Amino acid sequence: MLRTMTFAKPVALLAAGVLLTFAAPAAKAAEWPGIVDAKDIAEEGFIYGLPIVMNYAVMYAYAVDKDSGQFKAPFNEIKNEARVFTYKDTAIVTPNSDTPYSFLWMDLRAEPMVLSVPAVEKERYYAVQLEDGNTYNYGYIGSRATGNEAGDYMVVGPDWQGETPRGIKKVFRSSTQFSLAGYRTQLFNPADMENVKKIQAGYKVQPLSAYLGEPAPPPAPKIDFPKIDKDLVKANFFEYLDFALQFAPAEANEKDIRAKLAKIGVGPGKAFDFHELPLGHRLEIGLGMKQGDKKVDAYLASGAKDVNGWKIGSWFGDSAFFNGNWLLRAQVQRRYLRQ
Numbered sequence: 001m002l003r004t005m006t007f008a009k010p011v012a013l014l015a016a017g018v019l020l021t022f023a024a025p026a027a028k029a030a031e032w033p034g035i036v037d038a039k040d041i042a043e044e045g046f047i048y049g050l051p052i053v054m055n056y057a058v059m060y061a062y063a064v065d066k067d068s069g070q071f072k073a074p075f076n077e078i079k080n081e082a083r084v085f086t087y088k089d090t091a092i093v094t095p096n097s098d099t100p101y102s103f104l105w106m107d108l109r110a111e112p113m114v115l116s117v118p119a120v121e122k123e124r125y126y127a128v129q130l131e132d133g134n135t136y137n138y139g140y141i142g143s144r145a146t147g148n149e150a151g152d153y154m155v156v157g158p159d160w161q162g163e164t165p166r167g168i169k170k171v172f173r174s175s176t177q178f179s180l181a182g183y184r185t186q187l188f189n190p191a192d193m194e195n196v197k198k199i200q201a202g203y204k205v206q207p208l209s210a211y212l213g214e215p216a217p218p219p220a221p222k223i224d225f226p227k228i229d230k231d232l233v234k235a236n237f238f239e240y241l242d243f244a245l246q247f248a249p250a251e252a253n254e255k256d257i258r259a260k261l262a263k264i265g266v267g268p269g270k271a272f273d274f275h276e277l278p279l280g281h282r283l284e285i286g287l288g289m290k291q292g293d294k295k296v297d298a299y300l301a302s303g304a305k306d307v308n309g310w311k312i313g314s315w316f317g318d319s320a321f322f323n324g325n326w327l328l329r330a331q332v333q334r335r336y337l338r339q
Contacts, residue, residue, distance in 0.1 A: 032263065032264060032281060033263050033264070035280050035281060035284045036284070037263075038264060038281050038284045038285055038288070039284035039285065039287055039288035039291075040288060041260045041261065041263060041264055041288065042264070042284070042285040042286075042287075042288025042289050042292070043288035043289065043291045043292040043295070044257060044260065044288075044292070044326070045238070045241070045257070045260065045261050045264070045266065045288075045292075046237065046288065046289045046292030046293065047292045047295060047296060047326045047327055047330045048257050048261075048326040048330075049237070049238070049241035049244075049261075050292075050296060050330045050333065051134070051135040051329050051330055051332070051333035052133060052134060052135070052241060052244050052245070052248070053228075053233060053237060053240045053241055053244065054135075054233075054333050055131075055133055055134075055135050055244075055333070056133070056228060056240055056243070056244045057228045057229070057233060057240075058180075059105055059133075059178060059180070060225060060227070060228050062103060062105055062180075063075050063105035064225045065227070072103040072105070073103065073104075073105075075105050075106065075107040075178075076104070076105075076106055076107055076113060076205060076207070077104070077205070078102055078103070078104045078183075078203055078204075078205050079102065079103045079104075080100075080102045080183075080197070080200040080201070080203070081100055081101045081102065081103070082100055082193060082196065082197050082200065083100060083193075084098065084099075084100060084187065098186070098187055099125075099126075099184035099185055099186055099187060100184075100185055100187055100193075100196050100200070101182065101183060101184060102182075102183035102185070102200055102203055103180070103181075103182060103183070104180070104181040104182075104183070104205055105178065105179075105180055105181075106155060106174075106178065106179045106180070106181065106205075107177070107178055107220065108155065108156065108157030108160070108174060108177050108178070108179060109157060109177045109220035109247075110207070110216075110217050110218070110219055110220040111160075111207050111208045111209055111216070111217050112154050112155060112156040112157070112160055112162075112207070112208040113154070113155050113205055113206070113207060113208070114152055114153070114154050114155075114168070114205070114206050114207070114208055114210075114211040115128065115141065115152070115153045115154075115155060115181060115203075115204070115205050116150075116151070116152045116153075116202075116203070116204040116205070116206075117141060117142075117150060117151055117153070117202065117203060118150050118199060118202025118203070119148065119149055119150040120143070120148040120185075120199055121148065122148050124143075124148070124185070124186045124188075124199075125142075125143045125144075125184075125186040126142050126143055126148070126183070126184060126185045126186060126199065127140060127141070127142035127143065127144065127145070127183070127184050128140065128141035128142050128181055128182070128183050128184075129181070129182045129183075129184075130155065130172055130174070130179060130180070130181055131179065131180045131182065132174040132175050132176040132178075132179045132180075133174075133175075133176030133177070133178050133179065133244060133247060133248055134175050134176055134248055134319070135329060135332070135333050136175055136317070136318045136319050136321075136322070137316050137317060137318055138172060138173065138174060138175065138318045138319070139155075139170075139172035139318075141153050141170075146169065146170065150202075151169040152167055152168055152169060152211070153168065153169055153170050153171075153172065154168045154170075154171045154172070154208065155171075155172045155173075155174060155179060155181070156171060156172070156173050156174070157173075157174055157176075157177050157179075158173065158174060158175050158176065158177065158248075158249050159249065160173070165208070165211070165212060175248065175249075175251060175319060176247050176248040177247040177248070178247055181205075183200070183203060185199050185200060226239070226240065226243060228240060237289065238264075238266050238272045239272060241261075241266060242265075242266045242267065242270065242271070242272055245258075245261075245266070245267050245268055246268045251319060253319070253323060253324035254324070257326070264285070295327060296327065296330045296331055299327050299328070299330075299331045300331040316332065
């Protein structure tokens with residue numbers, strides 16, 4: 001069932017250097033795990049949830065909040081950027097500066113989306129990277145993956161069941177109901193920008209029903225997306241994780257961590273209860289988050305090889321690549337997304 005989240009009057013606690021502010025939900029303190037277990041769950045849950053919450057923050061800035069300063073376009077609409085990125089583009093800290101971007105945030109709840117790309121000359125590199133709300137790179141369209149020929153590709157949500165329509169070259173399945181397609185188109189020199197604009201104009205997106213010329217299905221329910229920014233993430237981390245997980249069905253390698261999070265009221269059908277907990281539990285939750293944060297930073301510092309001053313490593317991949325290594329996934333997103 002779709003749940004939207006509202007933040008109740010906060011109860012704040014400064015624990016182990018971490019400010020925690022949580023809403024007032026319905027679970028009973030007596031149902032919680034012991035103090036040590038609560039700390040361990042908070043630590044593991046922070047590491048597991050960090051990329052998901054950070055991804056939500058970028059989605060909110062790009063596709064929800066029109067006043068964010070980073071807004072691109074509403075869901076299921078492409079925004080072409082006929083420019084190279086600069087230091088003023090802060091939602092992602094490491095964008096390329098020689099490939100103008102196009103962005104598409106997809107809402108896959110009602111039906112799949114069909115992405116169409118034009119023919120691109122063989123000398124020019126272009127790529128469409130598909131990344132879901134779990135921050136998994138689950139597919140690529142473009143020069144290296146599918147070639148430079150024109151084509152239609154379909155992106156489906158985790159629960160979609162159906163046959164591949166005629167004319168679709170490949171189907172990509174997102175593990176979450178919301179997903180990003182990030183387009184990059186090679187720019188040879190400043191005078192080449194007009195050619196890039198022509199290619200970007202050939203990037204198209206439409207719902208499957210429109211592609212097939214059929215009536216559209218009923219629209220998905222409206223969502224009241226909770227506002228998020230850097231300070232709110234620090235204060236309401238588990239509320240944001242709780243909100244995001246309703247759009248991300250658990251995969252096999254997530255069942256253990258999801259079961260642990262459910263013990264402290266985080267997950268679909270749950271509500272994170274903080275203010276009614278004994279003081280000891282609240283302190284341990286804060287300590288667990290702080291220790292999780294330290295582990296991510298430590299892994300980040302050691303996760304790349306230094307080769308002649310360059311930090312080199314292999315960090316991006318799909319669900320199978322990470323295979324439940326939440327610490328690896330967390331440090332990747334901290335490295336490349338804003339904190």
